Amino acid sequence: MLLEPRTHTPLWMTIIAPIAAVFVVMVLCSGLIMWAGAPVLQSYIALAKGAFGSKFAISETLVRATPLMLTGLAAAVAFRAKLWNIGGEGQLYMGALAATYFGTGMVNLPAPLMIPFLFVVGAIAGGLLLLVPALLKTKLKVDEVVTTLLLNFVILLMANYLLFGPWKDPMAMGWPQGAPIVDAGILPKLIEKTRLHGGLIFALLASVSVWLVMSKTKWGLEIRAVGLNQDAASFAGIPINKTIIRTALISGGLAACAGVTEVAGTKEYLTLDISPGFGYTGIAVAMLAGLNPLGVIIAAIFFAGIYNGADSMSRAMDVSNYIADVITAASLLMVMLAVMLTRMRIRFS
Amino acid sequence: MDFLDMFLNIGFWAATVRMATPLIFGTLGELICERAGVLNLGIEGIMTTGAMVAWMWVYQGGDLWTAVLVAAVFGMMFGFLHSIFSVYMGLSQHVTGIGITLLATSLSYYSFRMLLPGVTTPPKITPFQELPIPYLSDIPIFGEAFFSQSPLTYLAFVLVGVVSYVLYRTPVGLAVRMVGENPMAVEVQGIDVYRVRTGAVMVGSGFMAVGGAFLTISVFDAFYFDMINGRGWICVALVIFASWRPGKALLGAVLFAAFDAIQIRVQQSSASFIPYQFFLMMPYVFSIFALIVMSRKAAYPKALLVPFRRGQR
Numbered sequence: 001m002l003l004e005p006r007t008h009t010p011l012w013m014t015i016i017a018p019i020a021a022v023f024v025v026m027v028l029c030s031g032l033i034m035w036a037g038a039p040v041l042q043s044y045i046a047l048a049k050g051a052f053g054s055k056f057a058i059s060e061t062l063v064r065a066t067p068l069m070l071t072g073l074a075a076a077v078a079f080r081a082k083l084w085n086i087g088g089e090g091q092l093y094m095g096a097l098a099a100t101y102f103g104t105g106m107v108n109l110p111a112p113l114m115i116p117f118l119f120v121v122g123a124i125a126g127g128l129l130l131l132v133p134a135l136l137k138t139k140l141k142v143d144e145v146v147t148t149l150l151l152n153f154v155i156l157l158m159a160n161y162l163l164f165g166p167w168k169d170p171m172a173m174g175w176p177q178g179a180p181i182v183d184a185g186i187l188p189k190l191i192e193k194t195r196l197h198g199g200l201i202f203a204l205l206a207s208v209s210v211w212l213v214m215s216k217t218k219w220g221l222e223i224r225a226v227g228l229n230q231d232a233a234s235f236a237g238i239p240i241n242k243t244i245i246r247t248a249l250i251s252g253g254l255a256a257c258a259g260v261t262e263v264a265g266t267k268e269y270l271t272l273d274i275s276p277g278f279g280y281t282g283i284a285v286a287m288l289a290g291l292n293p294l295g296v297i298i299a300a301i302f303f304a305g306i307y308n309g310a311d312s313m314s315r316a317m318d319v320s321n322y323i324a325d326v327i328t329a330a331s332l333l334m335v336m337l338a339v340m341l342t343r344m345r346i347r348f349s
Numbered sequence: 350m351d352f353l354d355m356f357l358n359i360g361f362w363a364a365t366v367r368m369a370t371p372l373i374f375g376t377l378g379e380l381i382c383e384r385a386g387v388l389n390l391g392i393e394g395i396m397t398t399g400a401m402v403a404w405m406w407v408y409q410g411g412d413l414w415t416a417v418l419v420a421a422v423f424g425m426m427f428g429f430l431h432s433i434f435s436v437y438m439g440l441s442q443h444v445t446g447i448g449i450t451l452l453a454t455s456l457s458y459y460s461f462r463m464l465l466p467g468v469t470t471p472p473k474i475t476p477f478q479e480l481p482i483p484y485l486s487d488i489p490i491f492g493e494a495f496f497s498q499s500p501l502t503y504l505a506f507v508l509v510g511v512v513s514y515v516l517y518r519t520p521v522g523l524a525v526r527m528v529g530e531n532p533m534a535v536e537v538q539g540i541d542v543y544r545v546r547t548g549a550v551m552v553g554s555g556f557m558a559v560g561g562a563f564l565t566i567s568v569f570d571a572f573y574f575d576m577i578n579g580r581g582w583i584c585v586a587l588v589i590f591a592s593w594r595p596g597k598a599l600l601g602a603v604l605f606a607a608f609d610a611i612q613i614r615v616q617q618s619s620a621s622f623i624p625y626q627f628f629l630m631m632p633y634v635f636s637i638f639a640l641i642v643m644s645r646k647a648a649y650p651k652a653l654l655v656p657f658r659r660g661q662r
Contacts, residue, residue, distance in 0.1 A: 002659060003659075036463055079444075136640075136641060140644055142641055143589065143644070145388075146585050146586050146637075147637055149579070150583075150586070150633040154630050154633050157630045158626070160626050280447070283447055284451070318466075320462035322458045322462055325454070325455030325459070326455040328451065328455070329451035329454075329455050332444070332447070332451065333449070333452065336434065336441070336444060340440055
């Protein structure tokens with residue numbers, strides 16, 4: 001078996017690859033639905049309805065897509081530079097912790113200033129958290145995959161300590177949750193009677209800005225060059241370490257903003273379950289999007305739909321909603337394979 | 350808290366050896382994969398799968414040793430899947446590994462929910478009992494701590510020797526080490542690099558799954574979600590700490606487990622003024638520090654993370 005590079009990849013192939021991959025995953029996962037004894041087609045219809053079937057469903061899907069766009073962007077930016085940031089979950093909680101620290105009465109600003117302020121302090125906190133593994137990587141050659149993964153556990157325990165200890169809201173009747181974010185810091189609702197909040201606008205703007213930076217600026221070029229070939233980038237005079245540090249700050253900051261949107265938008269206070277693995281799902285989002293910041297928007301909405309749809313499917317059909325995690329993980333692998341097949345062809349000899 | 354008392358305590362050493370066991374399996378498994386040039390970040394998920402299937406096998410009436418075998422087989426299946434992506438297709442080992450972890454974990458949780466719908470308290474099984482080794486277990490302190498353990502713990506220690514022997518003293522071991530250092534040279538010898546790497550990843554993944562199984566059918570008697578709790582990632586760190594040597598991997602795992610055992614005992618005696626979460630952080634922080642200390646002089650297998658594509662240089 002030989003893999004040889006294709007001389008050129010037609011555009012239709014690039015577009016069809018992720019769609020085909022997701023389709024294959026759906027077919028494979030129908031085996032799991034059959035195992036549960038549920039009718040496959042009706043189950044998928046229930047999933048689609050739960051995801052996009054009503055105004056309410058769509059708004060809920062977009063609420064869930066908001067943090068996924070930001071963690072997806074974080075992974076997309078970092079992976080472009082081959083900085084393997086698997087710490088999105090920890091950075092998300094870091095952003096949430098910063099928003100809680102500054103947003104629950106310590107600082108009082110009018111809303112037009114308070115909301116940007118929360119995003120800025122959150123992003124700084126998340127960026128600094130990823131700065132540690134990035135510096136260890138550039139200065140001491142410590143592998144960043146393991147350090148970012150391990151820091152996730154440290155930050156979650158830190159949040160656990162704070163919410164069971166000094167930051168516990170005495171008004172919360174014993175629940176481990178933070179004090180509510182001040183009114184000026186709450187992200188405004190976009191549509192009446194839904195949970196859809198301004199975080200979505202922020203995430204969309206972030207996607208467009210990241211796309212502009214990555215494809216139209218010197219910084220973006222440097223990040224991509226470092227990811228493609230460090231030696232060549234270094235030969236071309238690109239400061240490798242500086243670029244990696246910069247990438248880390250951007251990536252960590254983006255993931256942390258997902259924590260801010262959850263604390264200041266979706267929940268309005270900090271809990272220990274603000275993220276059901278958004279940091280890890282962000283990796284699947286970035287891969288489905290082919291690391292394209294604009295593609296991240298669509299990929300995030302898709303995965304958010306799968307998760308929300310699986311919740312309603314599990315209620316209707318008695319299929320465990322862990323199927324959403326299976327679909328996400330399988331899509332991550334299958335998309336990677338499909339994208340490779342657009343660049344390579346397999347020759348059996 | 351008297352430290353001397355603690356170090357003379359049989360319970361402390363027995364706990365250390367017990368806690369080291371899953372780490373030994375996991376670290377050896379990861380070491381085999383990395384020696385062949387493949388970083389296997391599927392470890393966390395493969396351990397979860399091992400823990401789930403072994404427990405489920407026993408819960409459904411199966412035998413304990415068969416459960417270990419079943420766990421190993423499931424681990425090897427995920428290892429095979431990993432190598433399709435990372436070895437045959439030459440895709441990013443980082444992303445493949447994370448994908449395998451997410452897939453193995455979610456499939457385990459899904460299967461657990463499907464096989465046991467609507468249980469709130471996890472049902473229990475009868476796990477492996479301690480198997481004191483005659484005569485040896487009568488030695489004061491040392492014997493009582495080391496030779497009155499679960500059979501799987503003995504297996505872990507024996508496997509350290511076996512892996513060491515196979516890696517350094519057999520043609521198979523040489524081939525495994527070579528594909529991790531210089532795959533092209535191996536290919537020239539007429540050995541199939543893909544097959545050697547795939548075999549190493551599968552065997553390594555089998556080890557990882559048995560490490561997970563140890564948790565559910567030996568230490569504990571039930572399967573909980575999130576019970577691996579980063580142990581897989583700690584094993585990845587331990588491999589670097591051990592500079593890819595089985596003997597040092599054993600040392601690292603035992604040191605780490607001793608540290609964990611100290612942490613738990615100190616936590617129990619000083620819980621009043623230091624919050625317990627800080628103690629729980631320590632294994633992760635300790636792993637990071639171990640990485641910092643060891644990474645400078647780490648002699649990575651030269652072809653680690655480098656995909657091999659036949660017919661290309």
